[in-house]
Amino acid sequence: MTPDERLIRDEILTISEVDVTKCMHCGKCSASCPAYDVMDIKPHQFPSYMAHGEIRELMNSTTIWECLGCSTCIERCPRNVKPGKLIDGVRQAVIRQRGGSHLYPEQIPAMVDPQMPQQLLVSVLRRERK
Ligand code: SF4
Ligand code: SF4
Incomplete structure (x- = not known):
């Protein structure tokens, strides 16, 4: 892991307030995830990737754009x-x-489907504009 990647990893851990060492790799998060099929790195793999410093892989993952933010895994x-x-x-x-x-x-x-509910757009904009 480069010094830059170390900084990004620390930033991500601060933002998320997640302790990746607590993960026991049971897979329950992935088993309940509605977007599992379209993710390249699955939710249960995120803590391990982070623990091993594979930050670039996570940042290039399609998962971060496919996650619905439904909190079921949480x-x-x-x-x-x-x-x-x-x-x-x-x-x-x-x-x-x-x-x-x-x-x-x-x-x-x-870019949007006219049938898409407006609440969904508002929710996405609130989430992405941080
Ligand atoms: S993050 Fe997923 S794999 Fe890890 S303990 Fe929680 S449910 Fe299990
Ligand atoms: S928040 Fe929902 S969509 Fe995102 S990883 Fe968790 S269960 Fe899957």
Whole structure:
């Protein structure tokens, strides 16, 4: 792990407030995740990747954009690890790194399905604009 990656890892752990050493790899989080099939790195793998310093792999993962933020994994985890918060922390780190080049609200209308509920858009915007 490079010094930069170490800094990013510390930032993610601070944002998410997750203790990755508590994970016992039981897989309950992934088993209950509604987006499991479309994720390349599964929720139960996030704590291990983080513990082993594989930060770039997590930041390049499709999972951080596929996670629905439903918190089911957080409720089901028997060790209170909160993998969903870890995924959210990695996503926030990526958004912060991209700075001004991430998606702006005015770009969104042309990209969305007109049938999509407005509450979903508001929820996503609140979550991504941190
Ligand atoms: S994060 Fe929790 S539910 Fe997921 S594998 Fe680790 S201990 Fe199990
Ligand atoms: S918060 Fe994300 S990772 Fe956790 S169960 Fe929901 S979709 Fe899956």
